[in-house]
Amino acid sequence: MPSSPLSPLSAAAVDLSRHVRAGDRIHWGQGEAQPRTLIKALLEQRHRLGRVAVLLGESQAGLLQPEHTDAIDFATWCGYGGNQALVQAGVLDVWPCHDAALPALIRAGELRVDVLLLQVSPPDALGRYSLGCAMDTLPAALDTARVVIAEVHAGVPWTHGERYLNREDFDVLVEADYPLDAPSAADAIDSTDARVRAIARHAATLIDDGATLQSGPGAIPDAILAQLADRRGLGLHTDTAGAAVVELAARGALTNEHKRVDRGIGVAARLAGGARLRRHAAHDEGLSLRGIDYLHDPAVLARLDRFTAINTAIEVDLGGQVNTEVRGGYYVGAVGGASAFSRAARASRGGLAIVALTSTHGHRSRIVASCGGPIGIARSDVDVIVTEYGVADLRGRGLWARLRAMLDIAAPEHRDALERQSHETLRGAGVDWSQLVGA
Structure with missing residues (x-):
């Protein structure tokens, strides 16, 4: 039963030991949807609860520390943001799974959620609280959690959603x-970086009017979207809605009018665009937050024409294979949804x-000549690779032509070494390098 029929408790009055049991798994929203008051209460009270587990998405930099593992076991499906402190200390258990699988894993109990911590908006005139900045995995957790504890924050937008x-x-x-x-991760790419602006200009030339856009998290996908303000009839079907969405809507570029599903409505799993995007989402009935199982539903994706998937990577090899997970032996990314969105984009008309x-x-x-981490997107599921040096169009190209195209977009100071290493890439693919050199 609720603790109070009328008003919320003060943070100081929260006693989590009344609701959390030893052995429970706790989950909360990621990114801008993290309920920081409740998370801090959990960390402060952890020694009174018995050992518990936490299932994380992207966490705020500096919030979770390795010393918290004296009473808490942390698991995640991504290495973003503040998760890096736990990764580098070797105390974060990574579940390498597609985003699309997470809701089913939660509902089936394989990723059981006993206690759900939420950040919510103030109620509307009908007394309904919104999940605010994220839907993501939260509907599945709401369906199965034994205990739901929420913090209500006046600055959280009342957003439209499922x-x-x-x-x-x-x-x-x-x-x-x-x-x-919240402060961003220390190694985040600066959105004002000249390289990011160049990438955005190159990529934008590939995107026409009427495209339905998916963009992964980070400065590069958002910078690409920011270059599309002169387009018309764009749609949105994305895991992460970034700050560029506001300008696209304001300039009349983002109308969702050509979508055969959710016509007139842009859908996203979460907001990641700061105060301006939160204000926009609170007033725009044309932006709806949905669970990630809906965002990745093959039947939904199959109805999106001109579906354009915009994702980033840790590294790409000379044949077009994409590593989205590991850099230098550390888990910094995720399996995520890029592979599913890339396949959907390639299948889309x-x-x-x-x-x-x-x-x-x-x-x-x-x-790179060979990826140093798992292959998150197969080379068969990529159309183009973009860096600040241009576009490598891999469509309809064999391995030799791909290699030449990838060398052209590598940093000039690395091209000679990559070319020397490239024969190993081709040999591993069953191609006779010496015959190609002589061709």
Whole structure:
């Protein structure tokens, strides 16, 4: 039963030991939907609860620390953001699974959620609370959790979506008040980087009027979308809605008018665009948040014409294979949804699967002879690779032509070494390098 029939508790009055049992698995929203008041209460009270587990998405930098594992076991499907502190300490258990599989795993109990912590908006005139900045995995967790504890924050937007909650849906409701724009991860790509702007210009030339857009998280996909303000009739079907969505809508570019499913409505799993996007989402009935199982539903994706998937990567090899998970032996990315969206884009009438990345990370090339991590997107599921040096169009090209195209978009200082290494790439694919050289 709810703790109070009328008003939320103060954060100081929350006693999680009344609701959380030893052995419970706890889950909460990721990114901008993290309920930070409740998370901090959990960390402060962890020694009173018995050992518990936490299922994480992207977490805020600096919030979770390795020392918290004295009472909490952390697991995740991604290495983004603040998860890096746990990854590098070797205390984060990674579940390498597609985003689309997460809701089913939660509902089946394989990723059981006992206690769900939520960040919600104030109620509307009908008394309905919105999930605010994310739908994501939360509908599945709501369907199965034994306990639901929420913090209500005046700055969280009342967003349109597939799920709303009433006061009786919460076991505890807590007041929250903190700046919503959390610090980003230290290694995030600067959106003002000249390389990002160049990538965005190159990629934008590939996207026409009427395209339905999917964009992964991060500065590069959002910068690409920002270049499309002069297009018309664009649609949105994406896991992450970034800040560029606001300008596209304001300039009349984003209308969703050509979509055969959700016509007139842009759909996303979560918001990741700061205060301006939150304000926009609170007033735009044409932006709806949906669970990630809907976003990845093959039957839905199959009805999207000109579906354009825009994702980034850690590295891409000379044949077009894409590593989205591991850099330098550390888990920094995710299996995510890029592979499913790329396949859908390639199958879509007029669709396009784009992978965009800077050519280097520090002094290391991100165009490589052989990927140093798992292959997240198969070379058969990529149409074009974009760096600041241009576009490698892999459509209809054999391995030799792909190799030449990929060398052209690598950083110039790495091209000679990559060419020397490239014969190993071709040999591993069963191609006789010496015959090609002589051709």
